[in-house]
Amino acid sequence: MIIIDGSYGEGGGQVLRTSLSLAAITGEAIRIENIRAGRPKPGLAAQHLTSVRAAAAICQAQVRGDKLGSTMLEFIPSSPTLAGQYSFDVSAAREGGSAGTVTLVLQTILLPLALAKGDSEVTLRGGTHVAHSPTLSYIEQVYLPAIALMGIAARVKLIAWGWYPQGGGQAHLRVSGDSTLCGITLLERGSLRLVQGLAVVTELPAHIPNRMALRADNILRENQLRANIKPLRERGVAPGAGIFLLAEYKNSLAGFSALGRVGLPAEKVAEIACEELLNFHEKVAPVDVHLADQILLPAALASSSSQYRVAQISNHLTTNAWVIHQFGLAEIEIDQTNQIVTVTPASAKTRENST
Numbered sequence: 365m366i367i368i369d370g371s372y373g374e375g376g377g378q379v380l381r382t383s384l385s386l387a388a389i390t391g392e393a394i395r396i397e398n399i400r401a402g403r404p405k406p407g408l409a410a411q412h413l414t415s416v417r418a419a420a421a422i423c424q425a426q427v428r429g430d431k432l433g434s435t436m437l438e439f440i441p442s443s444p445t446l447a448g449q450y451s452f453d454v455s456a457a458r459e460g461g462s463a464g465t466v467t468l469v470l471q472t473i474l475l476p477l478a479l480a481k482g483d484s485e486v487t488l489r490g491g492t493h494v495a496h497s498p499t500l501s502y503i504e505q506v507y508l509p510a511i512a513l514m515g516i517a518a519r520v521k522l523i524a525w526g527w528y529p530q531g532g533g534q535a536h537l538r539v540s541g542d543s544t545l546c547g548i549t550l551l552e553r554g555s556l557r558l559v560q561g562l563a564v565v566t567e568l569p570a571h572i573p574n575r576m577a578l579r580a581d582n583i584l585r586e587n588q589l590r591a592n593i594k595p596l597r598e599r600g601v602a603p604g605a606g607i608f609l610l611a612e613y614k615n616s617l618a619g620f621s622a623l624g625r626v627g628l629p630a631e632k633v634a635e636i637a638c639e640e641l642l643n644f645h646e647k648v649a650p651v652d653v654h655l656a657d658q659i660l661l662p663a664a665l666a667s668s669s670s671q672y673r674v675a676q677i678s679n680h681l682t683t684n685a686w687v688i689h690q691f692g693l694a695e696i697e698i699d700q701t702n703q704i705v706t707v708t709p710a711s712a713k714t715r716e717n718s719t
């Protein structure tokens with residue numbers, strides 16, 4: 365049994381989710397202790413518990429400690445990952461519901477399903493655009509295209525917007541199985557072609573997306589960036605607002621978002637997302653700070669090495685590298701000076717040595 369200290373490094377939910385994905389993929393039994401010890405409310409929250417349940421469903425795992433607030437989890441897979449049709453609801457994990465994000469549940473099971481025999485379809489309910497996590501727009505426009513380059517064919521569709529605090533969103537994921545993962549080299553991003561954007565509201569007046577779009581458009585043009593920002597007003601289960609910007613470089617994609625809340629002017633929401641994008645654009649790296657930690661797992665499981673330059677080395681990145689190391693799957697070198705991540709999967713290393 366592999367024992368993981370959930371308080372290591374970032375000490376958040378990602379230690380748990382990466383461990384769950386790797387347990388499902390390798391069939392290794394795991395125990396995670398001190399879950400989310402680095403957070404003000406440690407232990408499993410609704411999103412984490414749903415991730416545990418989703419991972420357990422796909423590899424028929426026996427689980428101990430799977431309840432809200434639990435700081436210890438044992439997870440013993442009893443079958444290789446089974447492709448199929450699944451449905452998971454984050455709000456069902458807590459009485460009174462939850463807007464916990466579906467995107468992190470999606471990331472927990474996506475790789476195991478891509479490596480399983482056969483195709484899968486997953487319906488996910490909960491938050492779709494929630495702070496401190498990838499939005500579903502980011503998953504669709506940045507994460508999935510990046511891992512497509514590594515051999516994973518998956519598509520996601522937004523069925524209903526889910527914002528904090530009500531949640532109630534829905535997404536549908538299709539994953540092709542039997543994938544063979546290959547490494548990625550992303551050192552130069554090339555020139556910026558266009559910034560695509562969506563300024564969206566549900567159950568709020570049309571002037572809000574229009575003002576977000578106009579402000580973003582003005583800021584980006586003042587900075588000599590070509591932009592195409594569309595305002596969108598949609599129906600939803602509750603009011604919500606946000607802006608999602610996609611920077612399309614010749615060799616890479618990067619995503620930036622900001623969410624509205626009561627009291628925050630529409631223009632300010634646009635400014636927050638634009639500022640993030642402009643900070644990234646000032647640098648030369650092709651991989652944004654969030655994608656940097658998210659592509660580490662497919663890179664570690666690939667049949668060849670990867671190398672990518674990141675805009676920032678985060679605690680999430682170094683912590684995820686540590687978790688992967690606990691499973692002995694890859695050598696990961698993070699060059700702090702040049703901000704380059706080099707991943708040599710154990711399988712690629714064995715092959716290199718034998719040739």
Ligand SMILES: Nc1ncnc2c1ncn2[C@@H]1O[C@H](COP(=O)(O)OP(=O)(O)OP(=O)(O)O)[C@@H](O)[C@H]1O
Binds near residue numbers: 619
């Ligand atoms: N704006 C964003 N765009 C894309 N990805 C994001 C964004 N913000 C955070 N992420 C990603 O979301 C993940 C968050 O992991 P983290 O462990 O902090 O999450 P969590 O389970 O919500 O936990 P916790 O409540 O423990 O912080 C990381 O992979 C990070 O890169």
